[in-house]
Amino acid sequence: MPDGSLIFPAAEYQRRVRALQGEMSQHHLDALLLTTPADVFYATGFLTRFWESPARPWFVVVPSNGDPVAVIPNIGAELMGRCWISDIRTWDAPDPVDDGVSLLADTLISIVPNTGRIGVPMGQESQLRMPLADFTRLQDRIAPRKITDGTAAIHRSREVKSEAEIDKIRATCAIADAAFANVPEFARQGVPLSQVFRNFQVALLQEGADWVSYVAGGADQGGYGDVISPAHERPLRDGDVLMLDTGAVRDGYFCDFDRNFAIGRVGDDVHRAHAALYVATDTALSSLRPGMLACDLHRIMTDELTRQGAVSCGGRLGHGLGITLTEWPSVTPLDTTELREGMVLTLEPGVQITPNRILVHEENIVLRADGPELLSPRAPAEMPEIRE
Amino acid sequence: MPDGSLIFPAAEYQRRVRALQGEMSQHHLDALLLTTPADVFYATGFLTRFWESPARPWFVVVPSNGDPVAVIPNIGAELMGRCWISDIRTWDAPDPVDDGVSLLADTLISIVPNTGRIGVPMGQESQLRMPLADFTRLQDRIAPRKITDGTAAIHRSREVKSEAEIDKIRATCAIADAAFANVPEFARQGVPLSQVFRNFQVALLQEGADWVSYVAGGADQGGYGDVISPAHERPLRDGDVLMLDTGAVRDGYFCDFDRNFAIGRVGDDVHRAHAALYVATDTALSSLRPGMLACDLHRIMTDELTRQGAVSCGGRLGHGLGITLTEWPSVTPLDTTELREGMVLTLEPGVQITPNRILVHEENIVLRADGPELLSPRAPAEMPEIRE
Structure with a gap:
């Protein structure tokens, strides 16, 4: 700094x-x-x-x-x-x-x-x-x-970021990406989720975050329940899906994306849900253009989820990002904010696997004249498995 | 949790x-x-x-x-x-x-x-x-x-905390105390202050903080300038006074206290300032009683600083503490809030060493019927020296 x-x-x-x-x-x-x-x-x-x-x-x-x-x-x-x-x-x-x-x-x-x-x-x-x-x-x-x-x-x-700001957000995304790469080192079966949250924050700091304003996530059998609770003390176990989501900060600029991990073996329904989210994100990445509205982006992702046979879990599917963890607009059916060149956004589709289990996938982009440029290095197409 | x-x-x-x-x-x-x-x-x-x-x-x-x-x-x-x-x-x-x-x-x-x-x-x-x-x-x-x-x-x-709340604040103070004990491990000459801040946050997490909402501090020759700036990139050097201040969080409850460290050899004026702060805090610890006002506590500490030949650096000399980093009242000459049994407070006297250099010392207490009980383990009377 x-x-x-x-x-x-x-x-x-x-x-x-x-x-x-x-x-x-x-x-x-x-x-x-x-x-x-x-x-x-x-x-x-x-x-x-x-x-x-x-x-x-x-x-x-x-x-x-x-x-x-x-x-x-x-x-x-x-x-x-x-x-x-x-x-x-x-x-x-x-x-x-x-x-x-x-x-x-x-x-x-x-x-x-x-x-x-x-x-x-x-x-x-x-x-x-x-x-x-x-x-x-x-x-x-x-x-x-x-x-x-x-x-x-x-x-x-x-809402329209300068190239200097975009560079800062990209740098924070790279820090989070490096920290996510360390998750298999500490997110082993038997480790309480609260300890995973602590270790993840340590990893973010060690990779260069100035501070960690936000960590959320979940871990449960075949998906997770909600995504805003503090970590529980229950140890990770075979069949859990672990999700970690972070708003780390470097030089005042946030990232905001998550990654999912299969702890041991998870069901085909989880893999199918992940694949649907991945395709919905790809569709947004290839079709989003300046001049579309926030609600158009919502429709692009929900339509693709439906085509993939998945059930969107409602709520907003993305938002602005920059000097706060979340900024306007909201990617909802009701938000008619025009998406402009230079906006930094999250793409955050979620699907319902069962009535009590969801899966959420998130990337950060900047909207260019010819479409989105990823700021978060793209998640792997297959959910990584953490084996004993 | x-x-x-x-x-x-x-x-x-x-x-x-x-x-x-x-x-x-x-x-x-x-x-x-x-x-x-x-x-x-x-x-x-x-x-x-x-x-x-x-x-x-x-x-x-x-x-x-x-x-x-x-x-x-x-x-x-x-x-x-x-x-x-x-x-x-x-x-x-x-x-x-x-x-x-x-x-x-x-x-x-x-x-x-x-x-x-x-x-x-x-x-x-x-x-x-x-x-x-x-x-x-x-x-x-x-x-x-x-x-x-x-x-x-x-x-x-x-503003009046239950015993259950006081236990939570004491537990968070213990986490910070353990993290402060690790500071000599990583705050060596040649390490940039920004890296010291990161390592201190790591130590707080490793000692059991759920998250770290606040770290501030400073490091400079013979004292520091201000206490709210983000860390600079300058390496610690012989003669610096390093101060770290934290509001870590466990189970939703904050601590808020600081510790000072001499990097190598610091001047007698620094040691004298530290001694004056220590005595002013002791005086508050021995004389504060329920029924006094916030402004009385301010006077107790500034009078003692004056007796010690030190110059109080102004601003407030403490505040409430609990589920936010700072709570009312403010220990200032103008705040007439009655200090009641069960209040958790910081004692935070500061002195001016030179026009551009200050030293701040902080402890956390709960006010009992017969006076303060420390929640932060008392700082050492002599400022610890970190030698090569």
Whole structure:
């Protein structure tokens, strides 16, 4: 990591801010107020695990012209000072009386005219990372300036990745791929799933992850039940299907893909399910093009699963990926987001083997003008078997 | 982890819900709406790393009487079904048109009378983990029911830990203590700090952490600059002070403490600073009592630092700890929260060695009737030296 800050040259962030300002202009926004780790990192390069503490709010204001202004707790001044922006305003946080509200209000008042509009992401997949009572106080303080929905500006900018970003995601995918190659070393019969999860995280770190924000998975006879539970303590046994799924992070960028392993001998129904998922993914890889909608991609994969005689297990079959584990759009029948060149997406079809057993397969791609380019090295066509 | 869910017997959660309902009654709340990983885990035992995905909101409604109701994406039904509550309502999320708002509104309408008040945490350290536009829609849908600030109810309940919770935090502290004992094995001169961070996370996992939500630190000549930056690539060298700070997690409970190491020979000013921090912590350990305020604890430590001839480096000198890395209160001059028996706190004095170099020392305690009990095994009085 380049000196633990910035990650990219300043020009990358300047390009992003210009993109944001282009979108803001279309939506008649005089400023954009960002409060989340991902949005702040996107605009400034400010990357820290300190967000794990809910104690303090952090703000970045993107004006309609010029560079962003950081309004942050003074504990972050040193790190933000090594990022590309120069206007950094701090307060002694946490302050139970006024936790940055006055400083933020003064900043917005100095930037936005009386009749102006300030965008805050309010739509799907967004969160406001500041206390709600402080947000109400802020609205009162900056009136008659109006706060309005700024989701589209941040979505349309962030969703198309630069080549520099794509390189970062590809590098994180390579780390996960190398860690997956080590799984047969430690995922033996008799080892508790919880220990497999620990060893997998160790492998990700040893292969170069800065940290491991997400590991999930499952292991059970002939498939698994759900894919979001913490690991159970039951040892792996012959006939289990083991799935490991990771969102590891390097330089602030995530991968998000899984791999399945047969522990000893698994049934033909499992192999058939894996084959169907593999073909459905291949079909998406060969037919997806920019201009299609997220729901089109959903249809491509479910239609192929049906052709293969498999039952899709519902839910979304993929999503955006980048500086959070999951980003918009959602590959569902209802999401009509246009898939654009430069978007990084997961393809994540799942099938139901029995009413309580599913199998999920995942790859990461970037959408190019002529179709998807894999960022995760393609899974083997046959599910690997881990034998004693 | 007991079957990857629940963590504690149902009675523990029932006790918590009764505590919440007692606070709700005092604040005239007919229901409490919880949206964050910590609050949902606290009330239900629902623990998953899936919160890492910002795609879907999750809701738990605590009524004034009876058990909580979960209103959650269907992907979580299986795991929530293994928790202690039985009323679980799901929708097919993410839904771009209605992402749980109608289901949540119907639930609140069925529980809360027309004239009723619904508490939502809005105060310091709180966040609303749902899109703001959906929150506005919800308010419209449930009118004339009012949403009001429910921070006090959740704070007064969560801040006093049960013995079962204290045991969990002590266990996580023991894991970190064992990992710190391994630091001299890998933090040698010539090893880049980024590699030290990776190895430390590996050690935490190998000692039994389920995952590592937070590692920070620093290493530089005669102290470090800030404590929130990602690791730099510079190799450790003679005269560096290395600090590692971790919020590892086991069974959903955090530790949060640091340790300092002298890489080779460090100056007397560093040893003096360490001694002052050690004495200031001892003074807090011997004099803190229930009924004191957070600001009193701040004064105890800063006064002792002054007596030791050290310069306190400002900011907060400790905070609550439990199911998030940091919880209220904040050990600052402004925080007048009463420190109560059963609170788990960090003691985190820091001193300025030179204008650009600080040293921070941290322990975790539970406040008993007769004073603090250490949960982190006490740091050595002398900073350990790592020699070639």
